[in-house]
Amino acid sequence: MKVEVNDIRVQFGGVMPLDGVTVTFPGGTCGLIGPNGAGKTTFFNVLSGYVTPVNGSVRCDGVELLTMPDYKRARWGVRRTFQTEQAIEGLSVFDNVLTVYEHTAKGSRAEKKKAVDEALEFCGLLGVRDQLVRTLPAKERRFIEMARAVVGSPKVVLLDEPAAGLPDEETNELSVIIRSIPERSDATVILVDHDMALVQACCEWSAVLDFGRLLASGPTGDVLRDPKVLSAYLGEDEL
Amino acid sequence: MGAIVKHKAFEPGAIAVIVVFALFVAPSIFGAFWITNLTQMAVFSVVAASAGMLYGRVGLVSLGQVAPYGIGCWVTMRLAYATSLPFPVLLLIGGIVAAVIGMLIGLPALRVSGLYLALVTLMLAAALETVLGVLKFPNGGSGFSGVVTSLSDLAPMRRPGFAETDPAYFRFTVIVALLLFLLAYVFLAGKPGRAWASIRQSEPSAIAAGIAITQYKLIAFALAAFMAGVAGGLFAGSVQQSIGIDQFSRQAALFLIAVVLMGGVHTLWGALLAGFFSKVMLDLLTSYMVGGQFWNNFSLSLFGFGLMMNLIQSTKAMEKKGLLG
Amino acid sequence: MGILLYPGLVLNCALITLAYGWFLAPKLDRRDPLAKSLGMVAVALFLMGIMKDRWDTSKPRNLHFPSRTFTVADTVVSTTQILALAFALVVVVGVNLFLQRTSIGTAMRAIANNRETSALLGVPVRRIEAMAWFGAGILCGCVFLLLPSFVKSLDQGTLTWFVIPALGGAIVGRFRSLWITFFASIVIGVIESFLTPFSGALQFLSDFRRVTPVVISVLAILWISRRRTVVLAGREMS
Numbered sequence: 122m123k124v125e126v127n128d129i130r131v132q133f134g135g136v137m138p139l140d141g142v143t144v145t146f147p148g149g150t151c152g153l154i155g156p157n158g159a160g161k162t163t164f165f166n167v168l169s170g171y172v173t174p175v176n177g178s179v180r181c182d183g184v185e186l187l188t189m190p191d192y193k194r195a196r197w198g199v200r201r202t203f204q205t206e207q208a209i210e211g212l213s214v215f216d217n218v219l220t221v222y223e224h225t226a227k228g229s230r231a232e233k234k235k236a237v238d239e240a241l242e243f244c245g246l247l248g249v250r251d252q253l254v255r256t257l258p259a260k261e262r263r264f265i266e267m268a269r270a271v272v273g274s275p276k277v278v279l280l281d282e283p284a285a286g287l288p289d290e291e292t293n294e295l296s297v298i299i300r301s302i303p304e305r306s307d308a309t310v311i312l313v314d315h316d317m318a319l320v321q322a323c324c325e326w327s328a329v330l331d332f333g334r335l336l337a338s339g340p341t342g343d344v345l346r347d348p349k350v351l352s353a354y355l356g357e358d359e360l
Numbered sequence: 361m362g363a364i365v366k367h368k369a370f371e372p373g374a375i376a377v378i379v380v381f382a383l384f385v386a387p388s389i390f391g392a393f394w395i396t397n398l399t400q401m402a403v404f405s406v407v408a409a410s411a412g413m414l415y416g417r418v419g420l421v422s423l424g425q426v427a428p429y430g431i432g433c434w435v436t437m438r439l440a441y442a443t444s445l446p447f448p449v450l451l452l453i454g455g456i457v458a459a460v461i462g463m464l465i466g467l468p469a470l471r472v473s474g475l476y477l478a479l480v481t482l483m484l485a486a487a488l489e490t491v492l493g494v495l496k497f498p499n500g501g502s503g504f505s506g507v508v509t510s511l512s513d514l515a516p517m518r519r520p521g522f523a524e525t526d527p528a529y530f531r532f533t534v535i536v537a538l539l540l541f542l543l544a545y546v547f548l549a550g551k552p553g554r555a556w557a558s559i560r561q562s563e564p565s566a567i568a569a570g571i572a573i574t575q576y577k578l579i580a581f582a583l584a585a586f587m588a589g590v591a592g593g594l595f596a597g598s599v600q601q602s603i604g605i606d607q608f609s610r611q612a613a614l615f616l617i618a619v620v621l622m623g624g625v626h627t628l629w630g631a632l633l634a635g636f637f638s639k640v641m642l643d644l645l646t647s648y649m650v651g652g653q654f655w656n657n658f659s660l661s662l663f664g665f666g667l668m669m670n671l672i673q674s675t676k677a678m679e680k681k682g683l684l685g
Numbered sequence: 686m687g688i689l690l691y692p693g694l695v696l697n698c699a700l701i702t703l704a705y706g707w708f709l710a711p712k713l714d715r716r717d718p719l720a721k722s723l724g725m726v727a728v729a730l731f732l733m734g735i736m737k738d739r740w741d742t743s744k745p746r747n748l749h750f751p752s753r754t755f756t757v758a759d760t761v762v763s764t765t766q767i768l769a770l771a772f773a774l775v776v777v778v779g780v781n782l783f784l785q786r787t788s789i790g791t792a793m794r795a796i797a798n799n800r801e802t803s804a805l806l807g808v809p810v811r812r813i814e815a816m817a818w819f820g821a822g823i824l825c826g827c828v829f830l831l832l833p834s835f836v837k838s839l840d841q842g843t844l845t846w847f848v849i850p851a852l853g854g855a856i857v858g859r860f861r862s863l864w865i866t867f868f869a870s871i872v873i874g875v876i877e878s879f880l881t882p883f884s885g886a887l888q889f890l891s892d893f894r895r896v897t898p899v900v901i902s903v904l905a906i907l908w909i910s911r912r913r914t915v916v917l918a919g920r921e922m923s
Contacts, residue, residue, distance in 0.1 A: 169568055195570030207565035211557045220554040224570035269569065421719055468903050471910035475718040479852055480906060486849045487899040494892040610846055611733065614726050621723070654738070661734025667727035671720060672712045679715070 122148050122182055122309050124277060129177035131163055131333075138163040139174065140333040149303045150310040152320040152327030152341055156354055159330040161313045162204065165279045169201055170194055181277060181309075196225050198276030198308070202266040202283050210255045214246055217254060218268045226273040240272035243305060244298055260291050267298055275308045282314050296322045317345065329353070375628070382534045387527035397640050399530045399598045402537045405635030406591040408620045409628065410584035413544055416625030417553065418580040419560035420473070423613050424481030425588050427465075427488040428458035430608030432589025437498045437596045437603070438506050440518055447520035451536065451593040458589025459582040466581035470574060485613040489605055497596075497603040516600040533594050540587050541628060552579055615660070618667040637663070691830055698826030699819050701732075706818025711811055714800070729845065736841035746840075748833040765834045772831065773870075776824060777863045793817055850874075853898025857905040869905070873898050 124146040131139040138160045153161055166172040168179060170191030179186040186194060200221070209217050218237045222228075228236065241247050244264045249257060254265060263283060270278050280299065284292040300323050302310050314320055320327060321341055328338040331353040337344050344350060386398060411425040436454035439445060445453075469480050498506030500515030508514050523532035547553055555576045558566040566573055596603065606612065619637045624630030645655035655662075705728055713724045752765040784790035792813045795803040804810045832847065833839055853873050858866030880894035 169564075171564055171567070191567045192570050192572050195568055199568075201568050203565060203568075207562045207568075209554075209557050209561050209565075211561070212554060216554050220558055220571070221569040223551055224555070224572075468907050472906050475722055476856065476906065478719055478722065479856060480903065483849055483852060483856075483899045483902060486846070487896045490893060490895045494889075610849070611842070614730055617723070617726065618730055657738035658734045660737060661731045664727045664730030664732070664734060667730065668709065668724060671716075671724055671727065675713055675716055675720070 122276060122307065124148075124309050124311070125178075125180045127178045127180070129164070129167055129174050129179070131160075131167060131172055131174045138333050139167065142177075142330065142333070142335050144328050144335050144338055146309055146311060146328070147326055148309045149326065150300060150312060150324045152324035153311050153313045153330065154315075154317070154320055154327060155330035155336070158332075160333040161330055162281060163333075164330070165201060165281055165311075165313065168194075168199060168277070168279060192224075195221075198225075198274065199279070200270040200275040200277070200308075201279035202263075202270050202281055204282045204285060206259070206262045206266050208254045208257075208262040208265040208269070211253070213251050213253055214241065214257070214261070214265055214268075215250050217265050218272050221269045222272045236273055240268045243271060243301075244268040245294070259286055263287060263291075263295070264298075267295070271302055271306060271308075274306055278302055278308050278310045280310065280312045280314075283312070284314060284316055284319055292316065292319055293322075295319075299323045321345070378632075379534065379538060383531050387530055392526050393643075394640075395526045395530050396598065397643055399526070399533045400595065401632075401635040401639040402530075402533045403591045403594045403598060403635075404639050405631040406537050406540050406594075407588045407616065408623060408634035408638075409541060409544060409631035410587040410591075411616060411620045412623070412625035412630055412634070413548070413587075414580060414584050415620070416630075417548060417560065418556040418577065420470075420577060420580065421478040421617075422481040422581075422584070423478050423617055424465075424483075424485035424488075425584065426608045426613045426616055427481075427485050428462045428585035428588040429592045429595070430488055430492055430605075431461055432458040432592030433596045433603065433608070434492065434495070434497060434592070435589070436593030437517055440596070441498050441500055441506050441515065447518070447523075447597065448536075451590050454593035455586040455590035458592065459586035462585025462589075463578055463582045466578055466585075470577045470581065482610070482613060485608075486610045489609050492605045492608055497605075499601055514601065517596050519597045519600070529597060533598065536590065536594060540590060541631075544583065544587065547579075547583055552576060552583075556580060611660075615663060618663045621670050622663070622666045637666075694830060695823055695826030698829065699822030702822030702825070703815060703819040706815040707811075710814060710818065714810075714814070733841060733845060736845075740841050742840050745838040748830075748839065750831055750834045752834060763834075765831060769831045772827065773867060777867045781863055789813060789816060850877075850895075850898040853902040856902040859909060869901065873901050876901070 126142060126144050126146070129139050129142045131137065142160070142164065153164065155161055163172060167174050167177075168186065170187075170189070174187070177187070184197065186197075186199065189197060209220065212220065215237060218240050219233060222233055222236055222240075226236070238247070238250075241250055244267050246261065246264055246268055249261055254262060257265075263286075267280075267283060270280070283299070284295050287295065296319055299310060299312060302308055310323075312320060312323055324341050326339065327341040327344045329336040329344055329347075329350050336353055337347045337350050382398070382402075387395060390398065407425060407429050410428075411422060414420045414422050414425070432451075432454035435457045436450045439450050439453060440447070443450075465484055469477055469484070472480065495505050496507045499508055499517075500506070500513055501508035519529050520532060523529045548556075555566070555571045558569055558571055559573055559576060563573060595607065615638065616634075619634040620630070622637060623632070623634035642655060642659050705725075709724065709728070710721070713721050750765045750768075752763045754761050754763045756762070782790075784794055792803070792808045793816075795806070795808055796810055796813060800810060829844065832844075836843060850873055851870070854866045854870030857869035858864075877894045877897045880890045880897065883890040
């Protein structure tokens with residue numbers, strides 16, 4: 122499913138975190154990379170509806186996302202995870218995922234249970250299904266966020282540094298999950314991460330942002346070899 | 361941030377013991393004075409539970425929970441004098457009117473959060489005190505306000521036919537309070553409770569989960585106002601006549617938040633404790649302790665002190681958990 | 686007594702707030718504004734309890750600031766009224782100047798903006814905050830020299846709850862602008878006075894005039910929050 126982004130412009134006072142970004146995510150698992158402050162999280166916040174751009178459109182599956190109220194976007198199929206994980210401390214793992222499902226899909230009690238358990242299984246969380254999130258370590262919390270993002274039938278999944286703070290081994294586990302999201306629910310995954318190995322492992326296609334503009338896009342391998350991208354990351358002058 | 365632990369909030373065994381004690385033992389061992397106190401403790405614990413639920417479960421601080429309490433009390437009384445509807449129906453109507461007004465007030469109030477919400481709700485409590493001060497509580501008269509013009513028309517507020525006596529009315533109050541706690545529990549254990557837990561922890565994350573934040577905050581406001589409104593009706597039946605506005609004043613509003621925080625906002629026990637602090641403890645002190653009247657006057661100081669200690673302690677607890685910077 | 690009465694009263698007020706600012710406020714300094722304000726609720730309850738015991742309401746009390754009245758265009762005006770208005774203006778101008786021109790004022794603004802960073806930059810946070818409390822106490826003390834002249838019989842409740850209309854002004858000013866607070870408070874006061882003389886069918890306007898600050902501040906909040914903003918934690922926003 123294509124996500125067509127057209128001329129997104131965001132302004133906070135005199136600052137332009139996004140300055141006319143036009144890019145089409147072709148579907149599957151896509152990377153969105155760039156140095157710190159490039160505008161990646163702002164881009165996600167525009168898609169989630171937390172930030173209203175002064176200009177631009179985001180079309181997906183024939184639907185304009187930006188005119189939808191924020192919480193209705195989740196009901197339509199936009200899901201996301203946050204840089205600082207936001208699993209709900211006071212609820213059990215099951216209830217965490219159920220909360221997302223019951224607000225984004227309709228179904229009988231049995232259907233709810235089935236969908237939530239499927240998502241938990243997909244993320245390898247069935248073992249801690251009934252535990253309180255408060256009692257769980259960081260790894261599980263990250264995976265709970267992932268389960269919250271995939272439960273039911275998401276259309277666009279936004280992952281904001283999902284592996285931040287995880288050791289390599291767990292990051293690998295996570296990348297397996299991320300890669301299998303598109304085939305599981307036919308969703309387009311957009312992955313923001315500083316871990317290039319993770320992006321390369323998960324994404325065939327990537328876009329690069331720098332200073333709020335699109336620097337490059339295309340197959341991940343080509344993009345990472347692009348001299349413009351290299352200089353943006355290494356902070357060198359134009360080559 | 362103490363979170364939601366369902367089984368802790370509702371320990372069936374302990375609750376059964378308390379209910380059995382309240383229904384079958386208490387009425388036969390306590391005299392009229394203490395039964396009236398215990399009735400008011402049960403009433404007040406419902407109000408405390410409503411304020412505690414908003415703060416502890418939804419993260420909304422309302423300093424104005426005395427407002428729906430007062431509205432419920434007034435409406436129930438006015439209808440009791442004007443109609444012959446059964447008492448439980450009166451309570452229900454009182455609760456619903458309080459909930460509707462609570463929602464109407466909640467609409468603007470919920471656009472702000474944190475400090476502003478607390479201040480606005482405190483101001484609304486003050487506004488209600490002004491209104492009730494002018495209207496006065498009904499006492500058998502006619503017209504909209506139902507206030508008598510000559511003392512010979514003064515009539516006591518009626519009670520349900522099956523609970524005319526103090527002990528019977530106490531039992532009735534305990535049962536209604538229990539039903540209200542159950543109602544709250546049903547909400548907390550279900551979809552609204554999960555949505556509230558999300559909202560309380562992080563609004564952006566709740567939005568990302570598809571939760572209509574304003575709608576669920578309004579549900580919380582309405583539920584809390586309903587509980588307090590029914591409690592107001594129960595209070596009217598317990599006092600029966602010449603109700604003053606003291607119970608519903610600004611001072612009572614601050615007092616309420618103090619005892620609610622001292623009791624604890626996360627469990628049912630907190631609400632009972634708040635009821636005990638405000639309706640039983642003082643009378644115990646004035647009746648049995650040296651000093652008598654001293655305690656009555658200094659009660660506010662005592663609760664001010666308790667609130668401060670509570671705040672300092674919760675700060676320490678938060679520091680320990682690394683929740684503060 | 687005599688000449689020392691007024692400064693004594695002001696100092697008394699300031700010492701109470703200073704004591705709070707020095708001993709208790711630091712214990713809550715890392716909490717959110719809401720918890721801090723609950724701390725003030727605690728102090729208010731504590732003081733109200735003491736006053737309830739000490740204040741014999743059977744004896745009416747008065748405290749009249751020395752005053753003269755004169756007539757301007759059929760309206761009786763007292764020097765205290767003019768003094769009150771002038772005092773408010775002086776406070777607004779003075780506090781604004783203090784905050785902008787003096788180093789202590791700058792430190793206060795820095796702390797209000799970001800307490801942690803200010804502390805890291807070497808601002809003596811605790812001392813400055815205590816000064817703010819002391820200053821607030823002095824202002825309050827001065828206010829309560831003038832205010833009782835406009836109240837028929839003093840009791841602790843009436844005086845304590847002057848905070849409600851005051852909050853109305855502060856909310857409209859969003860706790861940021863002293864000028865907006867000043868004008869909002871004047872507007873609230875003027876509306877209340879205009880509602881006072883109604884009687885007959887419009888008696889209710891007079892009866893309910895004390896609701897004015899609530900109505901005004903609710904309207905202000907509706908205006909302020911006409912666009913919903915999502916508050917994102919920390920760096921999620923960038």
